[in-house]
Amino acid sequence: xxxxxxxxxxxxxxxxxxxxxxxxxxxxxxxxxxxxxxxxxxxxxxxxxxxxxxxxxxxxxxxxxxxxxxxxxxxxxxxxxxxxxxxxxxxxxxxxxxxxxxxxxxxxxxxxxxxxxxxxxxxxxxxxxxxxxxxxxxxxxxxxxxxxxxxxxxxxxxxxxxxxxxxxxxxxxxxxxxxxxxxxxxxxxxxxxxxxxxxxxxxxxxxxxxxx
Amino acid sequence: xxxxxxxxxxxxxxxxxxxxxxxxxxxxxxxxxxxxxxxxxxxxxxxxxxxxxxxxxxxxxxxxxxxxxxxxxxxxxxxxxxxxxxxxxxxxxxxxxxxxxxxxxxxxxxxxxxxxxxxxxxxxxxxxxxxxxxxxxxxxxxxxxxxxxxxxxxxxxxxxxxxxxxxxxxxxxxxxxxxxxxxxxxxxxxxxxxxxxxxxxxxxxxxxxxxxxxxxxxxxxxxxxxxxxxxxxxxxxxxxxxxxxxxxxxxxxxxxxxxxxxxxxxxxxxxxxxxxxxxxxxxxxxxxxxxxxxxxxxxxxxxxxxxxxxxxxxxxxxxxxxxxxxxxxxxxxxxxxxxxxxxxxxxxxxxxxxxxxxxxxxxxxxxxxxxxxxxxxxxxxxxxxxxxxxxxxxxxxxxxxxxxxxxxxxxxxxxxxxxxxxxxxxxxxxxxxxxxxxxxxxxxxxxxxxxxxxxxxxxxxxxxxxxx
Ligand code: SF4
Numbered sequence: 001x002x003x004x005x006x007x008x009x010x011x012x013x014x015x016x017x018x019x020x021x022x023x024x025x026x027x028x029x030x031x032x033x034x035x036x037x038x039x040x041x042x043x044x045x046x047x048x049x050x051x052x053x054x055x056x057x058x059x060x061x062x063x064x065x066x067x068x069x070x071x072x073x074x075x076x077x078x079x080x081x082x083x084x085x086x087x088x089x090x091x092x093x094x095x096x097x098x099x100x101x102x103x104x105x106x107x108x109x110x111x112x113x114x115x116x117x118x119x120x121x122x123x124x125x126x127x128x129x130x131x132x133x134x135x136x137x138x139x140x141x142x143x144x145x146x147x148x149x150x151x152x153x154x155x156x157x158x159x160x161x162x163x164x165x166x167x168x169x170x171x172x173x174x175x176x177x178x179x180x181x182x183x184x185x186x187x188x189x190x191x192x193x194x195x196x197x198x199x200x201x202x203x204x205x206x207x208x209x210x211x212x
Numbered sequence: 213x214x215x216x217x218x219x220x221x222x223x224x225x226x227x228x229x230x231x232x233x234x235x236x237x238x239x240x241x242x243x244x245x246x247x248x249x250x251x252x253x254x255x256x257x258x259x260x261x262x263x264x265x266x267x268x269x270x271x272x273x274x275x276x277x278x279x280x281x282x283x284x285x286x287x288x289x290x291x292x293x294x295x296x297x298x299x300x301x302x303x304x305x306x307x308x309x310x311x312x313x314x315x316x317x318x319x320x321x322x323x324x325x326x327x328x329x330x331x332x333x334x335x336x337x338x339x340x341x342x343x344x345x346x347x348x349x350x351x352x353x354x355x356x357x358x359x360x361x362x363x364x365x366x367x368x369x370x371x372x373x374x375x376x377x378x379x380x381x382x383x384x385x386x387x388x389x390x391x392x393x394x395x396x397x398x399x400x401x402x403x404x405x406x407x408x409x410x411x412x413x414x415x416x417x418x419x420x421x422x423x424x425x426x427x428x429x430x431x432x433x434x435x436x437x438x439x440x441x442x443x444x445x446x447x448x449x450x451x452x453x454x455x456x457x458x459x460x461x462x463x464x465x466x467x468x469x470x471x472x473x474x475x476x477x478x479x480x481x482x483x484x485x486x487x488x489x490x491x492x493x494x495x496x497x498x499x500x501x502x503x504x505x506x507x508x509x510x511x512x513x514x515x516x517x518x519x520x521x522x523x524x525x526x527x528x529x530x531x532x533x534x535x536x537x538x539x540x541x542x543x544x545x546x547x548x549x550x551x552x553x554x555x556x557x558x559x560x561x562x563x564x565x566x567x568x569x570x571x572x573x574x575x576x577x578x579x580x581x582x583x584x585x586x587x588x589x590x591x592x593x594x595x596x597x598x599x600x601x602x603x604x605x606x607x608x609x610x611x612x613x614x615x616x617x618x619x620x621x622x623x624x625x626x627x628x629x630x631x632x633x634x635x636x637x638x639x640x641x642x643x644x645x646x647x648x649x650x651x652x653x654x655x656x657x658x659x660x661x662x663x664x665x666x667x668x669x670x671x672x673x674x675x676x677x678x679x680x
Contacts, residue, residue: 186367207334209463
């Protein structure tokens with residue numbers, strides 16, 4: 001996993017409550033044998049005018065002009081601004097895969113569904129819970145100031161608006177350390193690589209037939 | 213202090229433990245199949261990591277492979293892609309053993325592991341499939357894992373785990389004629405419920421369990437997951453050791469003797485303390501038939517479909533009503549009056565040689581009822597198939613009107629072409645009777661192979677004890 005460094009990112013608004021994982025990545029894309037490449041199908045049903053299936057050339061599909069993420073001004077966004085209970089529904093890890101592949105690194109919301117929240121950290125995405133008043137203000141700013149960007153500073157645990165207003169946030173210290181260092185679960189376990197190797201060597205001596 | 217078998221297995225695999233009890237557990241055997249591995253291999257590659265120990269990997273294709281017309285390959289493009297991806301991944305990464313589609317030793321991963329001696333006592337065994345509990349029959353700490361965990365095991369040879377509580381399920385006495393391990397498993401689930409084992413590692417003990425063959429113990433441990441447990445265990449005894457002698461990956465010579473000495477320690481010590489104990493008497497267990505859409509909805513073949521009107525608990529009553537409606541049954545109707553459309557003998561629960569022998573013993577010299585549209589016998593692996601054919605079992609099945617198929621998961625989960633049509637009713641030796649499991653709208657009744665054979669002959673459920 002890439003290390004999470006302080007960055008300035010373009011903000012895209014998705015002004016809805018209860019965006020579920022089936023909306024984030026519809027179930028027909030779960031048949032895939034891959035975990036990458038889901039970006040073009042993120043929010044597929046809202047984003048395109050036709051019905052999407054795996055294997056289609058998405059660049060040829062008619063875009064829905066009314067879907068906010070299709071607006072020119074939000075292309076290249078890396079911060080998603082949304083409302084409450086984002087990521088509810090099925091536990092599919094394809095949802096954070098799709099959002100990450102789309103280019104989102106941070107999701108700002110009033111609240112998140114639990115499994116989705118955890119799955120984000122596992123995949124290098126920072127989900128941040130902010131107070132409703134801050135979220136409301138950010139929706140206003142995003143709409144009225146084209147090219148609106150935020151600075152996300154995980155080390156300092158703050159989001160900084162261009163006008164200098166600082167929004168502090170909470171994050172589990174352990175999760176924070178993992179993101180800052182680019183550790184996923186595997187990376188964490190591999191910190192114990194020496195211990196694993198030692199254990200393995202001992203086991204090889206005691207029960208050699210297991211390693212034949 | 214006396215230890216349970218689970219304690220011994222757990223302790224011998226802890227690599228590292230955090231203060232809160234979260235532990236890194238070393239994995240000895242990693243079984244891999246085509247459905248749950250592609251994203252794990254891709255994740256590994258994307259992160260630029262290498263597998264920790266490829267000699268722990270035993271791979272086969274089973275869930276998607278067709279069970280007939282092998283000459284035509286795999287027609288469904290999604291299935292074919294999964295199988296081809298497994299081929300490519302294993303070719304690139306390597307493995308202790310790989311049994312690809314059409315290989316003589318290919319088959320259901322939980323049949324293939326043990327019969328090749330790739331599952332050995334004292335191991336931790338994982339696979340991206342919930343029925344990995346099967347391998348507990350060999351005193352292995354064996355359980356299913358998700359795709360992220362498959363990747364974790366590939367990369368680190370470890371899993372992050374917390375220890376479960378322990379439950380002893382003791383079955384004393386002798387099983388009656390026509391009563392099999394499957395009936396014991398269903399009777400246990402009927403007793404403790406599908407959530408009864410949640411949070412527990414089950415150990416099956418008692419004279420009736422010691423009397424079971426290894427095949428029977430695998431059937432029992434296979435169903436531990438349906439009782440909500442992560443894993444099931446049976447202690448090592450002479451049956452275990454005899455089964456493993458001379459299997460392809462079993463140790464040989466001096467290593468064999470050393471292994472056997474160790475294996476003999478793999479049992480719960482006298483006086484070991486379990487968090488919970490459940491007792492059943494073997495004599496009380498009759499051939500079982502599930503009537504509903506959960507394995508706990510089960511009764512003896514001599515009973516009738518339960519009547520929800522007599523259930524006091526409103527939540528349970530509603531569940532029963534829904535199940536009876538889905539299954540198209542009438543409350544209080546005798547189980548033996550229920551007519552069936554199809555019969556499936558197979559799955560990782562009941563597709564081993566002994567299962568086929570038990571079914572064939574019932575079918576010999578008989579024919580399936582004309583009203584039974586399709587009867588499938590699907591051996592669990594190429595080796596099982598060959599053994600059955602050497603014993604002439606295939607001829608008995610075919611003479612009885614069964615189709616004798618190539619190995620695979622088949623109609624257990626209807627991922628390949630074998631499936632039920634809406635409303636069709638099946639006597640099945642598999643492990644899950646959930647709505648739509650064997651095809652949308654299909655109705656599954658779980659039974660033993662002998663009971664499935666008896667139902668095939670009668671055209672409705674029948675008490676196999678009357679036939680034997
Ligand atoms: S036979 Fe059925 S339960 Fe067993 S591994 Fe195959 S699909 Fe899963």
